[in-house]
Amino acid sequence: MIVQTVIDCVRDRPTESILSIIILYTIASTISNYRKPKVHHLTTGETPVVIGLPKSYPWFFPKLRSRFASFKNVYAWMDEGYNKYSKNGKPFMIYAIDGDMVVLPPPVLGEIKNLPASIVDIRALETLAVRYTFDNHVATDMFHIPIIRKDLTAKLASVTPAIVEELDLSFKHYIPKLATKPDEKGWQTVTMYDLIIKVVARTSHRVFIGEELCREEEYLDASINYAVMVFPTSMLLNCFPKFLWPIIGPILSIPLKRLRRKARKHLEPVILKRIDLIKQGVPESERPNDLMQWLIEASLVRGGAFATIDAIAVRVLTVAFAAIHTTSLSGCNTIYDLAWLASKTQPGEQTPSEMLREEIMRVFPPPHEFNKRYMQKLYNMDAFLKESVRMGLIGAIHSERNVIAKEGFTTAAGWHLPRGTQFTFSARARMEDEEIYEQAKEHMYTRFYRGDISGGDGNSLDEQEEVTQQNEKERKLDRYMVTVTEDYLAFGQGIHSCPGRFFAALELRTLISWWLLHYDLKPMAERPPSFQFVWIDIMNSEAKMQIRARSIDNKQED
Numbered sequence: 001m002i003v004q005t006v007i008d009c010v011r012d013r014p015t016e017s018i019l020s021i022i023i024l025y026t027i028a029s030t031i032s033n034y035r036k037p038k039v040h041h042l043t044t045g046e047t048p049v050v051i052g053l054p055k056s057y058p059w060f061f062p063k064l065r066s067r068f069a070s071f072k073n074v075y076a077w078m079d080e081g082y083n084k085y086s087k088n089g090k091p092f093m094i095y096a097i098d099g100d101m102v103v104l105p106p107p108v109l110g111e112i113k114n115l116p117a118s119i120v121d122i123r124a125l126e127t128l129a130v131r132y133t134f135d136n137h138v139a140t141d142m143f144h145i146p147i148i149r150k151d152l153t154a155k156l157a158s159v160t161p162a163i164v165e166e167l168d169l170s171f172k173h174y175i176p177k178l179a180t181k182p183d184e185k186g187w188q189t190v191t192m193y194d195l196i197i198k199v200v201a202r203t204s205h206r207v208f209i210g211e212e213l214c215r216e217e218e219y220l221d222a223s224i225n226y227a228v229m230v231f232p233t234s235m236l237l238n239c240f241p242k243f244l245w246p247i248i249g250p251i252l253s254i255p256l257k258r259l260r261r262k263a264r265k266h267l268e269p270v271i272l273k274r275i276d277l278i279k280q281g282v283p284e285s286e287r288p289n290d291l292m293q294w295l296i297e298a299s300l301v302r303g304g305a306f307a308t309i310d311a312i313a314v315r316v317l318t319v320a321f322a323a324i325h326t327t328s329l330s331g332c333n334t335i336y337d338l339a340w341l342a343s344k345t346q347p348g349e350q351t352p353s354e355m356l357r358e359e360i361m362r363v364f365p366p367p368h369e370f371n372k373r374y375m376q377k378l379y380n381m382d383a384f385l386k387e388s389v390r391m392g393l394i395g396a397i398h399s400e401r402n403v404i405a406k407e408g409f410t411t412a413a414g415w416h417l418p419r420g421t422q423f424t425f426s427a428r429a430r431m432e433d434e435e436i437y438e439q440a441k442e443h444m445y446t447r448f449y450r451g452d453i454s455g456g457d458g459n460s461l462d463e464q465e466e467v468t469q470q471n472e473k474e475r476k477l478d479r480y481m482v483t484v485t486e487d488y489l490a491f492g493q494g495i496h497s498c499p500g501r502f503f504a505a506l507e508l509r510t511l512i513s514w515w516l517l518h519y520d521l522k523p524m525a526e527r528p529p530s531f532q533f534v535w536i537d538i539m540n541s542e543a544k545m546q547i548r549a550r551s552i553d554n555k556q557e558d
């Protein structure tokens with residue numbers, strides 16, 4: 001009714017409507033600016049400089065114009081702010097389409113990264129509009145996070161055979177479906193991202209929900225599409241003021257609800273069967289032992305609405321969302337890098353693929369029985385993956401947080417952030433800082449190589465070891481791909497650092513190993529360019545690659 005009246009009004013009196021909207025916007029933003037406490041320095045009273053305000057007609061809706069300009073300019077603004085302010089220990093601000101963001105200098109990271117949610121809370125709840133893109137239960141209790149961090153990570157060694165098997169089966173299943181027929185020399189064309197996302201989705205689901213469901217195409221498509229839809233839906237919702245979310249949120253999330261129903265159709269019978277097993281008192285050792293089982297058990301413990309099929313199904317989709325795209329992007333970028341770097345190799349030089357293949361043959365000689373312990377000995381592979389993830393960083397920023405404490409939060413350097421301040425840190429600009437990473441814009445695949453400090457036995461350094469002040473000195477750059485340091489930001493920081501990175505590293509090492517043992521890549525002249533949209537770097541998912549099965553003959557050519 002209200003919506004119809006508004007539409008009629010805009011249609012009948014367009015000029016008056018636009019003028020009214022502009023006046024209303026001006027009044028609302030003047031009031032909110034006036035009332036909102038500002039970030040400031042407690043002794044000097046200085047406030048952060050805003051980067052990205054329009055230079056022409058600066059009096060004409062500067063904030064609004066800046067918000068629209070943020071769609072394509074955030075990365076340039078972040079570079080400017082990082083070099084001018086962050087490196088001098090000062091914060092700066094950006095008026096982005098999804099709100100005002102304070103970007104803090106890197107030293108503050110150490111102060112906030114382990115603060116409890118009562119002082120600073122993870123902002124993903126709002127960035128991703130979790131209440132609308134997932135549901136209230138996920139927004140209020142993220143119990144899947146400790147399950148991933150502890151239970152899944154603890155099980156990695158025992159799930160490795162399942163990962164190896166499912167990767168093999170799914171590559172063999174999807175390559176004939178997605179690649180063109182081999183030409184006379186055996187070369188096939190494939191859109192690599194389409195292949196990798198299918199393989200990663202199926203393999204991850206083998207570990208998350210078991211063999212029974214992981215090969216169900218309709219379910220896999222629903223979960224992949226769900227993950228794809230979350231970002232645009234939340235981005236769109238973030239363009240509206242928060243008070244409109246309860247009205248607009250349910251409308252914008254209709255396509256997500258449709259996909260949820262599709263996924264639920266497949267999950268429901270399995271969830272019901274597993275709940276039955278628990279109710280019948282089947283001992284734990286005889287029940288399935290995978291992520292879905294742990295999620296069901298934790299949901300039943302919470303009871304009430306948490307224990308419904310809907311809530312459990314959405315929880316499974318939440319984990320899939322966090323896991324599948326991130327891992328597929330990293331895997332696909334790594335394959336792009338292998339093909340691109342091969343084109344830069346001089347005649348007679350070993351290509352990166354050859355180097356990695358040689359290492360795989362040494363660590364896992366035929367019949368290539370992969371296991372988790374020895375996976376850690378693939379030092380070149382780990383260094384390569386770590387560098388590809390650094391180069392393919394998915395965001396301009398990391399560790400977005402909201403100040404929750406009533407009294408706000410004051411940094412050691414005296415910057416006061418009032419309650420409600422949204423803040424973050426530079427990720428891309430920091431990871432491309434020449435003072436931290438020599439030739440930062442180059443893919444130096446031996447940058448993180450650390451076989452030389454590990455004694456070569458793979459036992460002296462455990463990749464799950466935390467970097468602490470005590471052991472910091474003895475490390476050379478960073479250790480493993482999964483090691484989180486304040487200069488390696490691909491997995492976030494502190495208590496909210498990615499809990500799934502150990503699983504991702506295992507899956508990626510297995511995936512690249514499988515690839516190198518079974519297929520060749522035709523060198524690509526350039527790395528397929530990605531494009532940037534507000535805070536996110538959207539990788540090139542359209543790039544076509546030439547691939548060729550490694551027959552006995554090809555292997556001999558190597």
Ligand code: HEM
Nearest residue numbers: 322323326327330399490491492493496497498499500504
């Ligand atoms: C290469 C692959 C991956 C990358 C690059 C990646 C990256 C990240 C980043 C940057 C964050 C945000 C940390 C922060 O806000 O400080 C994060 C959080 C998270 N990731 Fe990952 N991730 C990957 C794989 C996975 C996988 C496989 C899973 C699940 C099995 C997963 C589950 C999560 C979850 C649940 C969070 C939220 C943590 C929290 O809020 O405390 N991720 N990840």
